[in-house]
Amino acid sequence: MLKLYTDSQYITPANRRIVFPLLFDLCYTNNLKLLEKYQMVSHINDCDIVVVPVDVTHFIESNKKEWLYAFIDTALGLQKKVWVYTAGDFGYSINKSVFTFRMSGFNSQLNARTFILPSFISDPYTLVQKEFRPIVKTLLPKVGFVGHASPSASKWIKEALLYLFHNYKRVTKQRYTDYQPFYPSSIKRYQFLSLLQKSDQIGTHFIFRNQYRAGVKTEIDKNKTTLAFFENIKANPYTFCLRGAGNYSVRFYETLAMGRIPFVVDTDFRLPLEGIVNWKKHCIIVSGKNVRDALIEFHQKISHEDFEEMQTNNRNLWLNHLNREAYFTTIYSVFKEKV
Known part of the structure; x- marks a missing residue:
């Protein structure tokens, strides 16, 4: 003790x-x-x-x-x-x-x-009310995403203004955080997702939101969009993950909890329990320069058995190491x- x-x-x-x-x-x-x-x-x-x-x-x-x-x-x-x-x-x-x-x-x-x-989340399977089952490997990789992603100039301006406001607070000692460079995450997500959509070697199932949580106001609408989010993860073996305002992704942990495979862009992040968890066995971590090719290559090389086992191992990883x-x-x- x-x-x-x-x-x-x-x-x-x-x-x-x-x-x-x-x-x-x-x-x-x-x-x-x-x-x-x-x-x-x-x-x-x-x-x-x-x-x-x-x-x-x-x-x-x-x-x-x-x-x-x-x-x-x-x-x-x-x-x-x-x-x-x-x-x-x-x-x-x-x-x-x-x-x-x-x-x-x-x-x-x-x-x-x-x-x-x-990110300490509740078990998503209590929401979707179904049991975990791995997805069988298909010829093409199927990747899902539901979330905030936009190419608009107004979105870039909004994120830039929020970034400047935060740094003003930080510099004037009204807020205490470490410095980080500007990273317009919703714009970056849209760029990476659009790149994946253009490939005829990848099956994409994306729902783009212009606002965080689709800007819902009522509890009923919130429950609907949350269910759609997790149903998308459940239906696709891979889920695209990218950092948000901070250099981490809640979606990454939600994907593991669902027993699916995070497909995540490396933004110089650190993952939990490094040295204990061999993260290369649980997710695909790619640079921003080879997003499309990395997914195709990984999917082509992994066996049918290892593909399903990876999903099972990810569910067990969340159950045994990553919930609170x-x-x-x-x-x-x-x-x-x-x-």
């Missing part, structure tokens, strides 16, 4: 949305399986790991940076490992010898103590060896 210490004054109802994700399971929902592996202790001297209770930017934006750094330095001075969480699409790096958990970032800029969090409970069970195994 790993013993964790945090400052419990921050474990409040108001902080549920920004709390370190594992603490949500241990302190708010009392996940019994995780409580078998992690124990909260009331004194820092008794712990294996010190956990900063909420998103680190909360302290900085609330003028509590000195408290944050003192808390971390005290733990490091006691030779404790320290876990911190940085939320949001971009994340924020602090210059301390801590283990950072975040959704995204650029692999070339992240240190070895940075752990990528999956499974992820922190795996993290437990990683850090149990370190203490």
Whole structure:
């Protein structure tokens, strides 16, 4: 069992949305399986790991940076490992010898103590109400996509303005995130998808949305578009995935959860549990220069048996490593060896 210490004054109802994700399971929902592996202790001297209770930017934006750094330095001075969480699409790096958990970032800029969090989604099969079954290999690769993709100049302008506004907030210290270059994701998606559509060697099943979630307003419409999204993933062995505002794709994890094969463009991302998961066995990662040819070549080379097995393995990967409970069970195994 790993013993964790945090400052419990921050474990409040108001902080549920920004709390370190594992603490949500241990302190708010009392996940019994995780409580078998992690124990909260009331004194820092008794712990294996010190956990900063909420998103680190909360302290900085609330003028509590000195408290944050003192808390971390005290733990490091006691030779404790320290876990911190940085939320949001971009994340924020602090210059301390801590283990950072975040959704995204650029692999070339992240240190070895940075752990990528999956998008913690509910099992899609509870929505589509069908059991997982692998798709049989056909002559041509079938790739699906439902989502925000647009070629319009107005969309590019809108994304550019949002990018400039965010960076104004960042430069003026109203918002604390790492810098990232401009990447008009909806435009890029449309360009890559159009390239795939033009090939007579690829079967494409795309639904383009001009807005995120098709701009739906009502709960009924939201449920309809969500169901259409997952039905598209279920119907196609491959799903095209590309980063959004942050350098990660929620669709990537939704595809794995459905037991399908993510076809993802490499944007210098880091995936969860690298060194534990051999990602080359679970997805197709391509550069932006060979999207069409890479998919065709992969599909031609993979056997019928391996094609179906890959889908089954992807479903099992999500069940055993990437949903919320499974992820922190795996993290437990990683850090149990370190203490």
